[in-house]
Amino acid sequence: MWPVFWTVVRTYAPYVTFPVAFVVGAVGYHLEWFIRGKDPQPVEEEKSISERREDRKLDELLGKDHTQVAGMRL
Template sequence: MWPVFWTVVRTYAPYVTFPVAFVVGAVGYHLEWFIRGKDPQPMEEEKSISERREDRKLDELLGKDHTQVVSLKDKLEFAPKAVLNRNRPEKN
């Protein structure tokens, strides 16, 4: 008898599990809204990461004096040496 029962359960499992899952989901959904309350407060939209980054960059730019820049000669001193020149002796 048990093999016949398990064969029937295996064959008709989708027809049994879908209504059960539907009922459990509907009960859980309504129970959650009952616990939370009927009138949810509208959420304020959050800024995306890219919008927050742009705002942060704009704030940084506002605090800088754009007339004071580093000369190109000073920048070249800190430039990394070329990879091919690493093993060559330095000229003094």
């Protein structure tokens, strides 16, 4: 009897798991919105890593005196 049961479960698993996953996802989605509240707060855009790097390099350049050049050693 067990081999027949496992064959049926394996055969019809996609038809059972999708509705169950859909219901669990929908309940979780609505539960999250219930806990958070109705009005989502706007998310401030965060600068990317490359933008932060460029800003840091510009700040370093602003702090230097570009009229002073290192001399060559022979």
